[in-house]
Amino acid sequence: MGNTLTIKSVSKFRGKIQILQDVDLVIAPGERLALLGHNGAGKSTLIKTILGLTPVHQGSIQICGATPGSAEARRTTAFLPESVSFHPALTGREQLALFARLSGAGGDVAGLLDRVGLSDALDRRIGTYSKGMRQRLGLAQVLLGRPKLALLDEPTSGLDPISRQDLYAIIDELAAQGTAILIASHALTEVEARTDRIAILRKGVKVADNTLAALSRAADLPTHLRITAQSDQIEQLAAQIGGRRINGAALEISCSADQKMDELRRIAAMGDAIVDISMTPPRLEDLYRHFSKEDSR
Numbered sequence: 001m002g003n004t005l006t007i008k009s010v011s012k013f014r015g016k017i018q019i020l021q022d023v024d025l026v027i028a029p030g031e032r033l034a035l036l037g038h039n040g041a042g043k044s045t046l047i048k049t050i051l052g053l054t055p056v057h058q059g060s061i062q063i064c065g066a067t068p069g070s071a072e073a074r075r076t077t078a079f080l081p082e083s084v085s086f087h088p089a090l091t092g093r094e095q096l097a098l099f100a101r102l103s104g105a106g107g108d109v110a111g112l113l114d115r116v117g118l119s120d121a122l123d124r125r126i127g128t129y130s131k132g133m134r135q136r137l138g139l140a141q142v143l144l145g146r147p148k149l150a151l152l153d154e155p156t157s158g159l160d161p162i163s164r165q166d167l168y169a170i171i172d173e174l175a176a177q178g179t180a181i182l183i184a185s186h187a188l189t190e191v192e193a194r195t196d197r198i199a200i201l202r203k204g205v206k207v208a209d210n211t212l213a214a215l216s217r218a219a220d221l222p223t224h225l226r227i228t229a230q231s232d233q234i235e236q237l238a239a240q241i242g243g244r245r246i247n248g249a250a251l252e253i254s255c256s257a258d259q260k261m262d263e264l265r266r267i268a269a270m271g272d273a274i275v276d277i278s279m280t281p282p283r284l285e286d287l288y289r290h291f292s293k294e295d296s297r
């Protein structure tokens, strides 16, 4: 099956300033892609070009073969902005029913509101909703059209931890139904666990695009091993193993992914002197820092 979203060599300028430079990106049906980047890296601009709200100056974008902004692309694409705004005088039910009518999508409005946890508030005016409730209503709107592509800009900003989990559960359902999902985010820990692939923009240039495991291999960042010793043996172990003393009875050493098993064998061979070993592989935060820095390419 072809990709839902295909972005080829897209460049975009604002006046003389280049905002996006030769960006290639694809998302397959059912795939969840995290789009990361510092403030001003070009994430929102890329989303706006996919939506057809701002023109592409070079290159091309296709959504299931359709051009951004065309009737077909609009029918297949859903967008959740960072701060959703609705008519404050309408109730959640009225607002969603209005969207359903406008889009011609129809659908079970009350069922969708229940799905996003708004069943208690469906007949309350949106003006009385909290930010998290408005975000949930926005998500119901995304679900309404059964989109092939969902673009979510900072979907969890301002949400409490449970609401975040609920939101990702709904995103997972969407993906399981075949929707291609792009999540622009600064919440690295969340997207680390809940997406399939990571793309990083730096000053409008895509500097990374792969699975977490592949990015880890490419960056070759160290894994940290923390070794806890019997308290009366720490001095002797420190002399043998080296590394950094953490507190009275622990040492920390760093090694590359290739060296990790050799190090573990070396430490395990020290027998009863070792009480515990814990291992911390590079996290998305480390990879993000690595790929976002100026000399990463």
Ligand SMILES: Nc1ncnc2c1ncn2[C@@H]1O[C@H](COP(=O)(O)OP(=O)(O)OP(=O)(O)O)[C@@H](O)[C@H]1O
Pocket (backbone or CB within 6 Å): 014, 019, 037, 038, 039, 040, 041, 042, 043, 044, 045, 046
């Ligand atoms: N309407 C506009 N006119 C001029 N420049 C703009 C406009 N919108 C965005 N820019 C510029 O384009 C660049 C990319 O901005 P964009 O909003 O796409 O970044 P972002 O990665 O979404 O940032 P953030 O994480 O802060 O939301 C920035 O330098 C920004 O100043």
